[in-house]
Amino acid sequence: MNRFDPTVEATAESEDNYRNSLLDFIFRSPSPYHASRCLADFLESAGFTRLVEEEQWSLEPGGRYYVTRNDTSLIAFRCGQNPADSAGIRAIGAHLDSPCLKLAPNPILQRHGYHQLNVEVYGSPLLRTWFDRDLSIAGRIFFDNGKRSVRKCLIHKADPVAVIPSVAIHLEREANTRQEINSQTHLNPVISGDMDSLEQLLFTGDDITDSGYNGQTLLGHDLSLYDVNPPECFGTGKKLISSARIDNLLSCHAGAIAIAEAQTDNFCMLVCSDHEEVGSVSDSGAGGPFLASVLRRSVGLDPSVIRRSLLISADGAHGIHPNYPHKHDDRHAPIIGNGLVIKVNANQNYASSGESVAFIRKQCENLNLPHQIFISRNDIRCGSTIGPIVASEIGIRTVDVGVAQFAMHSIRELASIGDAIDFKRLLTAVLESEKVDLSEWVDT
Ligand SMILES: [Zn+2]
Known part of the structure; x- marks a missing residue:
């Protein structure tokens, strides 16, 4: 590009x-x-x-x-x-x-044998479009840098780390005619089961190595989820942008x-x-x-x-x-x-x-x-x-x-x-x- x-x-x-x-x-x-x-x-x-x-x-x-x-x-x-x-x-x-889903201040949940993320809805996203997408994390963090100092940096994880799975049609037969989305209970993405802290989730993988963050304790963050699917153009002459x-x-x-x-x-x-x-x-x-x-x-x-x-x-x-x-x-x-x-x-x-x-x-x-x-x-x-x-x-x-x-x-x-x-x-x-x-x- x-x-x-x-x-x-x-x-x-x-x-x-x-x-x-x-x-x-x-x-x-x-x-x-x-x-x-x-x-x-x-x-x-x-x-x-x-x-x-x-x-x-x-x-x-x-x-x-x-x-x-x-x-x-x-x-x-x-x-x-x-x-x-x-x-x-x-x-x-x-x-x-x-509009997006922001990570809550305490974002790691453990429920029914799974690890999940706790999120807050930012603005008015079309919530149903956030299901079954490969999601990753981006935004700003503040972390403890020792010596009584705090550092900040931007985080842009490139690899997907979470998915909000739909419930199967067999378990919700009305899904195509009437789908209610409860923003508190239905939007928590599932993450890998060995991620016990946000620090671990952010630092695992080799995709943020130039951010300056090495897994130090987080003191504050403004992080949100995004779809890793990159923008595309299509059609004759690639005249339409899907993004x-x-x-x-x-x-x-x-x-x-x-x-x-x-x-x-x-x-x-x-x-x-x-x-x-x-x-x-x-x-x-x-x-x-x-x-x-x-x-x-x-x-x-x-x-x-x-x-x-x-x-x-x-x-x-x-x-x-x-x-x-x-x-x-x-x-x-x-x-x-x-x-x-x-x-x-x-x-x-x-x-x-x-x-x-x-x-x-x-x-x-x-x-x-x-x-x-x-x-x-x-x-x-x-x-x-x-x-x-x-x-x-x-x-x-x-x-x-x-x-x-x-x-x-x-x-x-x-x-x-x-x-x-x-x-x-x-x-x-x-x-x-x-x-x-x-x-x-x-x-x-
Ligand atoms: Zn606008």
């Missing part, structure tokens, strides 16, 4: 490169900690300098910077030469967490390439937040103070800047499912592979307005990019994302846009590589656009 590489130009001619770069990014990002690290590595190779929140910042005009919080949420920005108080900010917001975490690593990937490549002298920003899947309310989530504090330290939060600015809230959209077409409104039913999806919701679960939708449609038309509009049916509760949260926190005009997919929140989702490339093109164009001040953009 191609590495996630800033020199890869995501043009139509290099569809293979873009596909391989996206697949590689997802493959190397089994947890939000890994996604953040991959993005940081990529941004550094594209000339971005790491900032540390606890230190003073001295920012140069034209400089490229990024900062992380809690080893997950990442904000990258380019200062540009043009003053933000006249030119505004162009921002992309996405999230790097995905975990398409929601929302696809948008993080497109946003990172866009901010690295954009030819602009304006202030632009990429926000990749953690905890979106659980409501974004945390010290590092989009509903917390991280973004506001980075804005305050870079361009300020004055309405004279913020109201001239635009946020593209980048997240997945629901493609109409041929087996469940009644789940969509007839006239707002995006088709996978038929273009980007602009998401609208009267109740502000998406932050798009007629004004910001008009701006994005005009951008798509200028770029000759196909686009579709999604609304939820009135009788199906709409999902949401970070757009409305950021818009209500800092008052920035926002539009929700994304790539259509099937099976959102499944352990394996499906999307189109063509849509992903179009998304990167749109995001780049918005960062490069001369004017995002919508109060001046519209002729009155």
Whole structure:
């Protein structure tokens, strides 16, 4: 696979490169900690300098910077030469967490002669898709390093260590018509019977030898399970991506390439937040103070800047499912592979307005990019994302846009590589656009 590489130009001619770069990014990002690290590595190779929140910042005009919080949420920005108080900010917001099963603080169980893992459900995964998969462990650990010190490192076990077995059809005859999953009692994976501690489970095998962890006592961890089955593309021209975490690593990937490549002298920003899947309310989530504090330290939060600015809230959209077409409104039913999806919701679960939708449609038309509009049916509760949260926190005009997919929140989702490339093109164009001040953009 191609590495996630800033020199890869995501043009139509290099569809293979873009596909391989996206697949590689997802493959190397089994947890939000890994996604953040991959993005940081990529941004550094594209000339971005790491900032540390606890230190003073001295920012140069034209400089490229990024900062992380809690080893997950990442904000990258380019200062540009043009003053933000006249030119505004162009921002992309996405999230790097995905629904999953997290290991409980005390994760080893022994029941009925088996060793199992105790898990907590993170966000809203489609639980039935987690059964009968080869699962492994990834995330962050803190361990006792002797000499009164604690070390941390990321763990990415490559080999499978656990499976949540289904109950056989012979023991549950209604399984195909009515399957109830109790999240406390039915989701414990089975592990090998000679694993008596999490330390042993993590250290056994030769797949984490470069992590710095040698089986020392764990003092804390943020570990989750993931499916070891790597992302794949299939179909004529390999145009469909089948993978975990398409929601929302696809948008993080497109946003990172866009901010690295954009030819602009304006202030632009990429926000990749953690905890979106659980409501974004945390010290590092989009509903917390991280973004506001980075804005305050870079361009300020004055309405004279913020109201001239635009946020593209980048997240997945629901493609109409041929087996469940009644789940969509007839006239707002995006088709996978038929273009980007602009998401609208009267109740502000998406932050798009007629004004910001008009701006994005005009951008798509200028770029000759196909686009579709999604609304939820009135009788199906709409999902949401970070757009409305950021818009209500800092008052920035926002539009929700994304790539259509099937099976959102499944352990394996499906999307189109063509849509992903179009998304990167749109995001780049918005960062490069001369004017995002919508109060001046519209002729009155
Ligand atoms: Zn999402």
